[in-house]
Each structure stands twice: as C-alpha cells, then as structure tokens.
Amino acid sequence: MARLSFLAALVSLSVSYVAAAPQGPGGGGNAGFVPLVDKKFTWDKLPYRIDTDVGLPRGEQVGYNQCNATTEGPTSLCQTSFINSLDDFCLWAPPSPGKTVGEIEGEMIAWCTQPGHGTRVIPDGALTGVQFVKSPDYVQVVGFIDQTKINMVAGDAGGEMDPHGADLRGNPMGGIIFSNAFTGTYVQVVEWHNFMGGNQFCLKACDPRGANDAKFCQHIYDTQGCGFNAPSNARDTVFESCASDDQPFPGEGVAVPASSLCSTFASTDIYGPTGTVQVPIPGASTISFSPIPKPTKSTSTTAAPTSTASTSGSSSGASTPSATGSNAAQLGIAPSFAVSALAAIFGITLYV
Numbered sequence: 520m521a522r523l524s525f526l527a528a529l530v531s532l533s534v535s536y537v538a539a540a541p542q543g544p545g546g547g548g549n550a551g552f553v554p555l556v557d558k559k560f561t562w563d564k565l566p567y568r569i570d571t572d573v574g575l576p577r578g579e580q581v582g583y584n585q586c587n588a589t590t591e592g593p594t595s596l597c598q599t600s601f602i603n604s605l606d607d608f609c610l611w612a613p614p615s616p617g618k619t620v621g622e623i624e625g626e627m628i629a630w631c632t633q634p635g636h637g638t639r640v641i642p643d644g645a646l647t648g649v650q651f652v653k654s655p656d657y658v659q660v661v662g663f664i665d666q667t668k669i670n671m672v673a674g675d676a677g678g679e680m681d682p683h684g685a686d687l688r689g690n691p692m693g694g695i696i697f698s699n700a701f702t703g704t705y706v707q708v709v710e711w712h713n714f715m716g717g718n719q720f721c722l723k724a725c726d727p728r729g730a731n732d733a734k735f736c737q738h739i740y741d742t743q744g745c746g747f748n749a750p751s752n753a754r755d756t757v758f759e760s761c762a763s764d765d766q767p768f769p770g771e772g773v774a775v776p777a778s779s780l781c782s783t784f785a786s787t788d789i790y791g792p793t794g795t796v797q798v799p800i801p802g803a804s805t806i807s808f809s810p811i812p813k814p815t816k817s818t819s820t821t822a823a824p825t826s827t828a829s830t831s832g833s834s835s836g837a838s839t840p841s842a843t844g845s846n847a848a849q850l851g852i853a854p855s856f857a858v859s860a861l862a863a864i865f866g867i868t869l870y871v
C-alpha cells in the first residue's frame with residue numbers, strides 16, 4: 520500500500536519533471552530534441568556521440584560511441600555496449616571509482632567480458648557466476664560480481680540504467696546496446712534495463728522485433744531490483760547458458776520462467792586469456808543464424824570482431840573466480856537496494 524502510493528507519487532513527480540524540462544517533448548525549449556530511445560543506428564554507422572545535446576541540465580555525454588582498438592583498454596570511455604552470449608556481453612559501470620550508481624548513472628561506460636569492442640574489459644575473477652538466457656522476446660544475463668573491480672563503491676546497493684531517464688536522454692546518456700543473439704547479426708536493442716548493485720547485476724535486452732519489447736524491458740520499476748524485474752535462477756559459482764520461456768512483464772508478477780537446453784562452463788574457458796570457448800546461442804538452431812566470431816583483442820571499427828590479436832586490452836591477471844556467498848537460488852530484492860535507490864532518486868535525480 521505504502522509502496523503503491525509512493526510509486527504513484529514518484530510517477531507523478533517524474534511526469535511533472537519531464538513536462539517542466541525545457542528539452543522534453545512538448546517543452547518548447549528545444550524543438551530539435553530527440554529522446555534516446557527514438558535514435559536508431561546500425562552498429563557500423565555510429566556517430567562519434569549519439570547524444571549531441573548541449574546546454575541541458577545534465578551536461579554533455581561523457582564518452583563516445585565510435586569505439587575501436589585505439590579506445591580499448593583501461594581508459595576507454597566507450598558507451599556502445601553488447602549482449603551477445605554468455606561469454607560476450609557488457610555491463611554499465613562507472614568510468615572512475617568513488618561514486619555510487621545513483622550518482623553516476625548518466626556517465627556509465629561499457630565494461631565487457633571480452634576485448635574487441637573498444638571498451639574496458641571486466642577484470643578476470645570479477646564475475647563469480649553468470650546465467651545467460653535467450654527467451655522468445657529477450658536475451659538476459661544475470662549474475663554475481665565483485666563490483667569493486669569495475670569501479671563501483673563497495674556495498675553500493677546500486678540502481679538501474681535504461682535508455683529513458685527523466686529527461687529522456689538515457690542512463691547513461693548516449694548509451695546504446697547491440698546484440699547478435701536475435702538474428703546472428705548486430706541489431707540495436709531499443710529497449711533494455713540494467714540493474715547494478717549489491718555485487719549482483721542483471722541486464723535484459725528485448726528483441727526489437729517483438730511487439731512487447733517495452734513491456735518486457737519496462738523501466739519504471741527502477742527501485743525494485745533484479746528479483747522483481749529480471750527473475751532468474753542464476754547461481755553464484757555457476758556459469759550457464761540456457762533457453763528460457765518469457766518472464767511475466769515486470770509489474771505483472773514475479774516468476775522464474777522455465778529454462779531448458781542449459782550448458783555450463785568453467786569461467787576460465789569463456790573469460791580472460793584462456794577463455795577461447797565461444798558459447799552458442801541457446802536455441803540458435805531454430806533461427807536463421809550466421810554466428811559472428813568471438814571478438815579478440817583488437818578491432819579496427821566500432822564493433823567488428825576480428826581475428827587479429829594485438830597487445831591492446833586490459834585484462835588483469837587476477838585469480839580465478841572464487842566461490843563467494845551462498846548458493847542462493849535466486850537473486851532476490853535486497854531491501855537496502857530500494858532504500859539506496861530511493862535515496863539516490865531524491866538526492867540526485869529522478870530516474871525512470
């Protein structure tokens with residue numbers, strides 16, 4: 520009850536914020552403004568920056584979308600992200616340490632499991648358990664991570680990124696995601712949500728060809744965490760790739776959908792210098808599919824995985840994933856998550 524009325528208040532606050540924002544649609548102050556979710560690109564024809572707005576309250580996009588061998592590594596500010604498979608996906612995380620997700624959600628950059636995308640690379644050992652699923656309407660990764668290894672504050676219960684935001688510029692501003700898991704070639708994921716915090720993460724990328732992509736990747740329950748928005752049976756210490764039924768739309772019930780065709784892997788076989796295994800897309804045999812090779816250390820264009828390795832890249836030589844925590848069957852909603860996210864909302868910004 521309290522939550523419902525609070526959410527209602529939050530929604531109305533957000534709505535009035537958007538209406539008042541000069542850059543908002545109908546705001547009248549900036550007729551040329553285009554919401555991030557309405558900007559469509561092919562992966563090989565990205566502008567330097569997707570968000571070209573200047574003079575708005577949140578400032579300019581901090582990074583860039585043309586990412587290549589030059590930008591790859593520990594100083595990358597690449598904001599072009601991918602979710603392809605268990606072995607090849609990226610998460611949004613801060614460019615530098617010291618700020619909580621709520622404080623820096625607009626400036627998150629791409630951290631990927633593999634070199635080859637012109638981004639930072641998630642250090643070896645940071646991921647301690649990941650489940651990738653492909654359902655009829657989306658692909659999703661849910662897992663466990665030592666978040667301090669990707670510049671997140673220890674103990675930060677986190678928050679949510681999505682291509683909307685109160686000012687419609689997205690969080691991160693100018694952030695874009697592609698996937699080859701739907702068709703075998705890169706397509707822009709229009710609707711997605713990514714929760715980071717409490718040493719857990721979930722990233723759901725909805726198939727843009729689906730009629731309900733905005734509903735499966737609903738962005739308004741941003742204080743509710745992975746258990747509510749992306750229910751799964753991901754387990755710490757387990758790395759698996761499965762086909763899955765669809766979840767209910769977030770907000771219309773929480774249920775872990777049935778999964779099938781699961782295959783499990785050792786993290787050292789899929790990530791880091793020894794990770795040469797390219798995990799097939801579960802159920803890919805049922806779609807028209809020309810697999811794109813696993814990316815390697817160097818690319819000459821935005822996203823093209825190539826077969827040539829160079830010395831760029833940033834993997835640390837950290838130890839193998841440790842078996843931390845319990846064998847929790849599901850990622851629940853940490854009560855502190857909501858508290859922190861709410862604090863972030865009131866302290867910093869309204870993010871829907």
Ligand SMILES: *[C@@H]1O[C@H](CO)[C@@H](O)[C@H](O)[C@H]1NC(C)=O
Nearest residue numbers: 567583584585586587589590
């Ligand atoms: C690599 O990306 C950077 C940043 O977007 C860009 O300035 C540069 O021109 C790119 N280099 C090539 C060779 O495409």
